[in-house]
Amino acid sequence: MGYPVNTPDDDTYYRLSPDGSYAYLSSYRIGGYGEKDIYTINYIKNATIRGKVYSLRDSTIIPG
Numbered sequence: 307m308g309y310p311v312n313t314p315d316d317d318t319y320y321r322l323s324p325d326g327s328y329a330y331l332s333s334y335r336i337g338g339y340g341e342k343d344i345y346t347i348n349y350i351k352n353a354t355i356r357g358k359v360y361s362l363r364d365s366t367i368i369p370g
Contacts, residue, residue, distance in 0.1 A: 316342075327351070 319332040329347045359368045 318342075 313333070313335070315334055317331055317333040320329060321331075322329045327349055329349070331345045331347060332342050333345060334342050335345070360366065361368055
C-alpha cells in the first residue's frame with residue numbers, strides 16, 4: 307500500500323476488519339495526540355460501472 311496508508315515513518319500493526327470495510331493502523335503522524343496514535347482507514351466498496359464508450363470520430367461503440 308502506498309501513501310497515505312503507508313508512509314516512510316514507523317507505521318505498524320495494520321489490521322483489516324473481518325468484512326474488509328475498514329482497518330486500524332498505529333502510526334506517528336503530524337497532528338496526532340501522542341507518540342503513536344491509532345488511526346482508522348475506511349475502504350470504499352467495489353462498484354460496478356456499466357455503460358458504453360463511443361468514438362468521438364464516428365460515434366461507433368468502442369469494444370471492451
